[in-house]
Amino acid sequence: MSYSAVPGVPGPRRPVGLGDRAARVLTAELARDNTAKHALLVAAVPGSTVLRAAVQALLPGDTLTVVPAEADQLPQVQAEVTGHGRWASDRVRVIDSLPAADAADIMVVASPLTGSAEDARAALDGFAKHLTEGGVVSVAVPALPGSSEGAVAELDRQAALFGAGSDLVLRNAPPVRVHKLRFTAAAPERAERLGPVFRPSSVPLTRGMHLDSNGVAAAAIALGLAAATRLARPRSRLWLLPALAAAPAAAFFRDPQRDVPDEDPDAVVAASDGRVLAVERLRDERLGATDYLRIAVFLSILDVHINRSPVAGRVVDHFVTDGGFAAAMKPQAEHNVAAYTVLDTVRGRVVVAQRTGMIARRIVHRVPVGALLARGERFGLIRFGSRTDVYLPADAAAALVGPGDRVVGGASVIARWR
CATH class of the missing domain: 2.70.70 (Glucose Permease (Domain IIA))
Structure with a gap:
């Protein structure tokens, strides 16, 4: 019989999947820190996109400890780490429970938090004990209304107190919100070693040009108005006005790479x-x-x-x-x-x-x-x-x-x- 390897995070009855984009947002803090650091990935499940993203984000001086969502999943998770090759095996350690983990500079929760507010609060209290001074924990919750309201409300409360960033990932099934929490203040010197963080609000069009999510919304509104005008007045050409405005409205929110x-x-x-x-x-x-x-x-x-x-x-x-x-x-x-x-x-x-x-x-x-x-x-x-x-x-x-x-x-x- 399996049991949770992460105290306060029981296995979800309705698992919420995390796609590649959500995994990239969750591991963004790990990817942008250019100095040697120790990271902790908890609640990992076999086949986890977050585990793959975390391994790919590692730099030569980094180390990563992985805790499976359930203790009996350890052999499968270990096999996945080994499958990434010798480079990953030398830097990634898989253990059977969170209490055995060392303190980490960055913690990533590989499974979205669901359930009651009490469950979420217990999990976050446990995570905080395994962070170094100024360390950050990255965690996702479902973003659809009515889904796991207790955990969602608790994460919103924690973000108001300790939030270091929040991103809505719509390109996930279902959509999720990723919160980054820092329970103790980080020294300003820490920012000197960081690169710009990946933000899903910047939508890539080409390698050198992105579009802010506001541009996507502006274009959608203009095209929607054009469609509504065309339906309401099929013989009129008024629909061309909002249709032609869609491209300039989106272009205003262009976000080139620099x-x-x-x-x-x-x-x-x-x-x-x-x-x-x-x-x-x-x-x-x-x-x-x-x-x-x-x-x-x-x-x-x-x-x-x-x-x-x-x-x-x-x-x-x-x-x-x-x-x-x-x-x-x-x-x-x-x-x-x-x-x-x-x-x-x-x-x-x-x-x-x-x-x-x-x-x-x-x-x-x-x-x-x-x-x-x-x-x-x-x-x-x-x-x-x-x-x-x-x-x-x-x-x-x-x-x-x-x-x-x-x-x-x-x-x-x-x-x-x-």
């Missing part, structure tokens, strides 16, 4: 595409009595509107200020509605302000407080024309751009640490 200048550790990259409006030393009362070097960039409606982190750091605050909707290229835009993302870095505090404009009325922010951002990593977007301001410690950085210069988000170096 080469971040990793070879220069002192480089600060642009937070967005656009034209530099101003470079100035100032104090912003919203950020306290500190002198900042502020580099403001205007995004026209034709620019890429994905926002990226200019430096590597830990998100320590996020707040929104009220205001108007003046044209983003005018001085009055200083008092527009804006979202501020505050980062702790090894060089000091850095702030990115996403400002609305006359047309832009919606700011999308995708990283919670506690998340680690790599330099050049996507963290949000602004819809339809806007402005981004990067605030750097005034005495620690020197600007390399001036008013009128064109910059490319995540690729152009706008300043350098002294």
